[in-house]
Amino acid sequence: MELIILGSAAATPIKERNLSSIALRFRNQIFIFDCGEDFQRKFAEAGLKFNKPMKIFITHFHGDHLLGLPPFLFRMSLNDRTAPMMIFGPRNLFLYLYLHKKILGLKANYPLKIIEIDHQTQELIEFDGLDSEIPRNTIKMNDNIVLDSKYFSIKYALVEHSVITFAYAFIEKPRYGKFNPDHARDLGIPESNLWKKLQEGQIIDFNGQIIDPVKEGIVGPKRPGRKITYSGDLAPSESLIKLGIDSDIIIHEATFSKRLTETAKEKKHSTSVDAAYDAKKMGAKQLILTHISARYQSDALILLEEAKEIFPNTILAEDLLKIELK
Numbered sequence: 226m227e228l229i230i231l232g233s234a235a236a237t238p239i240k241e242r243n244l245s246s247i248a249l250r251f252r253n254q255i256f257i258f259d260c261g262e263d264f265q266r267k268f269a270e271a272g273l274k275f276n277k278p279m280k281i282f283i284t285h286f287h288g289d290h291l292l293g294l295p296p297f298l299f300r301m302s303l304n305d306r307t308a309p310m311m312i313f314g315p316r317n318l319f320l321y322l323y324l325h326k327k328i329l330g331l332k333a334n335y336p337l338k339i340i341e342i343d344h345q346t347q348e349l350i351e352f353d354g355l356d357s358e359i360p361r362n363t364i365k366m367n368d369n370i371v372l373d374s375k376y377f378s379i380k381y382a383l384v385e386h387s388v389i390t391f392a393y394a395f396i397e398k399p400r401y402g403k404f405n406p407d408h409a410r411d412l413g414i415p416e417s418n419l420w421k422k423l424q425e426g427q428i429i430d431f432n433g434q435i436i437d438p439v440k441e442g443i444v445g446p447k448r449p450g451r452k453i454t455y456s457g458d459l460a461p462s463e464s465l466i467k468l469g470i471d472s473d474i475i476i477h478e479a480t481f482s483k484r485l486t487e488t489a490k491e492k493k494h495s496t497s498v499d500a501a502y503d504a505k506k507m508g509a510k511q512l513i514l515t516h517i518s519a520r521y522q523s524d525a526l527i528l529l530e531e532a533k534e535i536f537p538n539t540i541l542a543e544d545l546l547k548i549e550l551k
């Protein structure tokens with residue numbers, strides 16, 4: 226599991242920083258949170274593969290988080306993509322992409338699902354590709370979970386900003402314990418499909434003998450899953466704390482220094498100190514400051530120092546920074 230910062234600038238890109246985008250590699254899939262302008266270039270520079278199953282999550286409809294998505298999708302259709310893609314975001318996400326089809330001829334010749342999150346009705350509105358304006362499905366949401374699978378779930382929270390904005394959390398399900406192959410061999414179980422079952426903690430019937438891999442010590446007890454939360458743009462919001470509780474990493478916007486607290490409030494953004502207090506309140510292990518204003522091009526370390534006074538395990542996002550989550 227690897228986290229890659231593809232863009233760490235707020236509003237205006239600078240030489241060192243592209244606009245907001247975060248990638249997460251997990252079990253042969255790529256998760257992308259926000260698609261700032263030209264993020265496809267950073268995507269390629271990061272060495273990420275284009276023809277992989279992908280899930281994209283848009284926090285809100287401000288250009289610096291979204292304008293990179295259509296060019297990325299144009300590239301996908303040129304690339305003869307075959308892997309499936311899902312794109313999640315606020316209402317009107319389909320319309321935004323559909324206009325690119327109508328006017329610019331955007332195509333999706335691969336399995337594509339566009340899923341709008343309707344916070345008011347607590348529904349997910351699912352569109353199949355770009356062909357039909359009529360949604361294929363409307364699904365009632367449960368506990369703000371927008372996607373749930375065997376290995377992870379994705380949850381969102383509505384946060385305080387100047388337009389409808391979501392924060393997202395990637396929550397890994399508890400993992401199987403460590404597998405001890407020698408022990409399985411000692412019990413005479415041959416390397417086969419049975420091993421796979423044992424690795425997943427399943428009780429097996431081996432020639433009439435019932436074997437519980439946890440009790441037998443073939444696998445260790447389950448380990449807690451990892452959790453990564455991404456704030457999007459926001460003014461301090463209780464809903465973010467709730468969403469991000471016990472995160473391994475919180476990636477939090479820090480557009481301004483504490484010296485510009487009033488400006489941050491006015492523009493419904495956060496300061497580095499707000500980010501640090503949020504990380505502390507949610508009991509996060511590590512804080513990554515991102516969405517850095519161009520005004521700090523030469524002295525972004527101010528933001529880091531301010532945050533560290535409150536939350537010591539803080540780092541500053543840099544484009545193409547990679548973090549391996551053990």
Ligand SMILES: [Zn+2]
Nearest residue numbers: 236287289458
């Ligand atoms: Zn922004």
Ligand SMILES: [Zn+2]
Nearest residue numbers: 285287386458
């Ligand atoms: Zn914004």
